[in-house]
Amino acid sequence: MTRTIAIAPVRKTITVEAPQARAFEVFTTQMTRWWPATHTILKVTPRAHIVEPRVGGRWYSVGIDDSECDTGKVLVWEPPSRLVLAWQLGAEWQYDPNLITEVEVRFIAETPARTRVELEHRHIERMGEKAEAVASAVSSPGGWSAILESFKAAANG
């Protein structure tokens, strides 16, 4: 199976009652305060989610034991209006430096006190190679526990 199936990007829009610059700041430098606790690839409780404020900056999580896990990196850094992050977690929920899916976030000032936030997570199909690896692991002898483990890791994630 080498054909590529394009998957529609995930698109979300939300309006927040805050100035554009504030919305950008909370989204990036204060990610720790809002990033859902249900999502982490750390093996321990996270204490911080960091987006380094520059192009090429790391996007990573730090655990309470100071262990670190990368999620991706900063591709575009244009405060206060635009941010593109590389989400480099594959279908097996593992960081893969060779995988780049993009999360673009646009901050649009509707009024001085209100900002529309548009998010697009695209190139999800690039996770396909990993997903295919999962599928072939299932098809191989003894592969059953491997997929269960990866699903479990994702669900516990």
Next chain:
Amino acid sequence: MAYQNALAALADPTRRRIFEALRAGPAPVGRLAAKLPVSRPAVSQHLKTLKEAGLVADEADGTRRVYRIDPKGLASLRRWLDQFWDDALDAFKAEVEKEQSKGKNRT
């Protein structure tokens, strides 16, 4: 979350056997039922659950449906991401507005 659905779907031993039977290749309901000590309607029901969890896909072949392991599993992944970003942006909004209301002393 789709991944939780996948785990839950596979927690059932009969569904696991059906899923494993599909490792040998695509098969219609009847052939799967013949291999397993499970009625055909029960196999259909299990396949429906596996499909909803994004683990198998099906396609029409004349009057019957042929099931196979979803080779990409991306539909499931996309659903998970879709839900994830809903949750994340809701949490983001709550945090931003909490800060704003503190600053402006409003609720």
